[in-house]
Amino acid sequence: MTELTDRTAGIPTGNGSRTTQSTPAPTPQAATPAAVAGAAAVDVAALGELLLGKWADTRLKSRALAGRPELYKTEGLTHTEHRKRAFGQLKILVDNGAVHRAFPKSVGGSDDHGGNVAGFQELVIADPSLQIKAGVQWGLFGSAVNHLGTAEHHKKWLPGIMSLDIPGCFAMTETGHGSDVASIATTATYDPATEEFVVHTPFRAAWKDYIGNAAADGLAAVVFAQLVTNGVNHGVHAFYMDLRDPGTKEFLPGIGGDDDGVKGGLNGIDNGRLHFTHVRIPRTNLLNRYGTVDAAGSYSSPISSPGRRFFTMLGTLVQGRVSLDGAAVTASKLALKTAIQYATERRQFNASSRTDEEVLLDYQRHQRRLFTRLATTYAASFASEQLLQKFDDVFSGRNDTDEDRQDLETLAAALKPLSTWHALDTLQECREACGGAGFLIENRFASLRADLDVYATFEGDNTVLLQLVAKRLLADYAREFRTVNFGVLARYVVGQATGVAIHRTGLRGVAQFVADSGSVQKAALAIKDEASQRALLTDRVQTMVAEVAAGLKGANKLPQQQGAALFNQHQNELIEAAHAHAELLQWEAFTDALGKVTDPGTKVVLTWLRDLFGLSLIEKNLAWYLMNGRLSMQRGRTVGEYINRLLVKIRPHALDLVDAFGFGPEHLRAEIATGAEKLRQDEAREYFRRQRASGQAPVDEKILLARTAFDKKASRS
Known part of the structure; x- marks a missing residue:
């Protein structure tokens, strides 16, 4: 396998000022797509500035202080x-x-x-x-x-x-x-x-x-x-x-x-x-x-x-929730920078070469576990910046109406649960992805995860916060029909009923299958574009809220005990709807951020990453989309396949995407992110190369047995 370019010298020192291009590493599973992906390049400095957001100077000053x-x-x-x-x-x-x-x-x-x-x-x-x-x-x-x-x-x-x-x-x-x-x-x-x-x-x-x-x-x-x-x-x-x-x-x-x-x-x-x-x-x-x-x-x-x-x-x-949301995103970035850096250096198993072991990040499963979380971290980062700007608008007095405050509270209650849960999940997955080295306190995964564990329950328990979001969604849903006349409402109900009939009888799925004409390529194209992702993610939220609203209809007119019992019967669906809503907010924030990217190469790579986030959400909830007739079986099968294609495209740019976080060694403070692993691997590879070149290398027993068997077979013939 071709050796990866040494990236140690290119790690930024926290100011996001470096502009580089990744040196694409051939991947064993698909060299040609990787080569195509290499045509795009990430402007690390510009991407770093985008991630720093409106208060970039303040963040950099605080980050410098945190590095002392x-x-x-x-x-x-x-x-x-x-x-x-x-x-x-x-x-x-x-x-x-x-x-x-x-x-x-x-x-x-x-x-x-x-x-x-x-x-x-x-x-x-x-x-x-x-x-x-x-x-x-x-x-x-x-x-x-x-x-x-x-x-x-x-x-x-x-x-x-x-x-x-x-x-x-x-x-x-x-x-x-x-x-x-x-x-x-x-x-x-x-x-x-x-x-x-x-x-x-x-x-x-x-x-x-x-x-x-x-x-x-x-x-x-x-x-x-x-x-x-x-x-x-x-x-x-x-x-x-x-x-x-x-x-x-x-x-x-x-x-x-x-x-x-x-x-x-x-x-x-x-x-x-x-x-x-x-x-x-x-x-x-x-x-x-x-x-x-x-x-x-x-x-x-x-x-x-x-x-x-x-x-x-x-x-x-509410600023406590806003603060924890952003802090959790920062912790996720720290973990991913360390884990992805290590995965480009650590080698394990001879999959495609008799002499060289594979770099961990070239394995599809390793890409799956890290790149999907990287995509979610970018989405959470852009959503966190929107939340922070909304918070500042309210507390500065620029936009401080009752409605603005309600929107801020709902947005914070939606995003804080997702970012804190994601941080815990990411720290654990990155820890496992780094094996025993990840368990060492010196590499910070275990320590950070222990410290962030309580983020999921303080400043508002995450599940309770999502219930707050769900109640707001129900209130907004009800408000849409508070002043409409009977005719408008009747037409809406008829439209909804028709939609449900189409979805649940499978007619939409049949239409998709016919349109796809059995072509995997056409099916993939139909789900990967921005409009299709938005439609699928939005439709799920709207449908879930509408179904819960229908189930709770008339609850406010029941005696208290009966009303509470009815609400309790639908509590899980309520919270699931709020979770889906928060994921949609993150996807929309990522998509909005793409509109601010001017560098063509960076935009291409970030679009792949956004698509990976969106399709991962669809894949996670694929059963819902299939059961509710939103996707055909044919199209549903292409979701995972297209995700795997995106992993190959993103692979050459993985280091650039985490370098854009702007962390230096004084921020990471993880031994496995210092380049030490690459030095060890290079030393080992050089040792075995010289041993082979000297002719003094011991013969592998398996090779000896194979030779003996061959010689016996040759002598009999």
Whole structure:
């Protein structure tokens, strides 16, 4: 086999400035398509700029900071040592101006909400514990004061929060209630005689739990509790509370807590529990942007609806989901860069040569397991950038209507589950693809996966978030017919019925088969183009939502118990529809990004990658498309075949596609991504080459046996 070109010297150092062309490596399964694919070339620098997005400068500054050794995760530390290191690293972030971006200009910030999250997402490169601890301090604790408090609160507390003089906690989750925030049991009851709120946890399940900074570092907290005044519960509100004496670090009277101890990951964060026994705080400690209590105990709010008020308050904290979405994408990129780099150097088994072993990345199955995840990572990256821009539009005030906020919340709830699940899947697959080397902590797969495991359940459990998306899809579906007259609705129903009849009787499948005329090439062409992919992906979402809506028709008129039972019967279909919707959003984001690519070669390769993503989604759900008559058997069989053809086309450009992520050695910090494996392989190949050339190489027993058998046969004849 022809040796791969040495790419070690071409790895970018994180600035995305290199422009190269891949040197195509012949693949054993199809040399001719690979040669054709080699006609296209990727402009790595331009692609890197596209991936960096709107806040490229901020990302690069944060990435450079994340590449500094003093911010690296030190493996093997005890959880106590890791906590101390992570807290010290927060001070480095403060000293480098990495935490001020989102805060108001009035207190020294820059009101740059999108840039703040973009920079935060890159910190996962250094240490996920550092990233999440920074998120607790400034993205949750500080953000709650910023977005739920008033100018007076900002002036009083934000400077200390920004400087880390006030390390704090975001005390929302309780042992008994995680995602169901509306049902938390901690109360804050107003006492007009002293103008104080009395904060109390009435039973063990009401303790605040899994709270970052609670076990050791937190001096204060934003505590979420049911606001009760004049005998009326006005729902969940946020209160600023001092927790510990700054000098002794001991809990203040009435406050207690426990250490959550060692976790499955993120052990640089001191998660703990907090409980309150009739703790009194000033009335002015209520963060009262959306609801206030006067001295006499009268409650007022600019939002009259309790439900809308609740979701508005929680909506201001959506940046946590936006941040995790991008951080998960970054982790996926790290894993794929390492695994694909290694796969171009590691050799195993003599498949097509008697002397040289095959490069792992030339095996079709290896391409399948890595390239499909690479395609998904690109889709998730482009979707994440769209989410971040939507977030910035809302929080900057440029587009901040109720509808914009609902769209932002729904988009974040759709994308965060997919990107975090994908990161865990990608880290595991990349680990396995690198064999035993991937299991070594020095190559980071196992460590990153352990740290990112909780991303799937915090800032909103992924399954619960998808249910939120599904409810929005149902609401939008119902809204389409709220004002139409009977005639329009009747025509729509007839059209739907006709469509269902065509699909379910197989007539559409028959039509496809006739059109394909038994030709695999024609069938492949019919599913690979952009319009066909969009139609198939969109139709699946629309059909799933329509079927669930039909199944839930009239549920709101049933008694509560019966309505809940009916909803529960369709819960799985609801969540599946939301999942399909989120995948469609990613595909659309990838397609939109293609429209921004001007370099012809890059556009060709990225189109192949987009097609790989789209067809992989169709292949994953092929049973649905076949059972619902959306694809014929003939056309369905071509999906996998065309995916395999795309793998061959993408193979020569794999290194360029991961080089465009812009990571240098200081970001990867994986021994198997340094080129060391290539040196070992080259040394071994040279050793055996010289041995063969010397004539002193031992004879393989199998060859000797074959010769002996041949000689015996020759002598008998």
